[in-house]
Amino acid sequence: MLVSGVQGSLGLLGFLLGFLSKFIPAPFDMALYLFMMVLSFFASLGGGSVIIGGLFLGRGKLTTGKLLVRLGCGTGLLGFLVQLASRALKGLEVLMAFLYGLTGSLGGVGLLLCLSSMLLARKPPKKIEKPIYRVIRPPSPS
DSSP states (O other), rough: TTTTOOOOOOHHHHHHHHHTTTTTTEEEEEHHHHHHHHHHHHHTTHHHHHHHHHHHTTTTHHHEEEHHHHHHHHHHHHHHHHHHHHOOOOOHHHHHHHHHHHTHHHHHHHHHHHHHHHHHSSSSOOOOOOOOOOOOOOOOOO
16 A cells, blocks of 8 residues: 555545534544544555554554554545445446456555455454363272
8 A cells, every 4th residue: 555655535534523523612622633633644644554553563552553554554445445436336347447457556455455454453362261170080999
């Protein structure tokens, strides 16, 4: 995603900011605005935020790393789905041409790597340990 320049649609964050500003009182709307701007900055990096998130994951900062990976991957995936839907509405030939071009581009490879990084950034499943029972042997007859 970083090499091919694939980025997601950031209009959703602007829409959410406008929508939430109606319900949040005056002193807190600036904090929400700053929070949404930081999120939109990292989301606009696309593959760069995934790489930065991977570095955080490698250093043990799991929450920050997973947040950055999901921001970068989520916006790219959302943008891809919007493009896919708009091409599908134009007709089957346009959709097939789009998918054919995607399979031979770095954007398609980036989306596959994006999905795999989201799966790898999940929390590992908890292992259920079975209790160990001590077996007592009966006394031997002698």
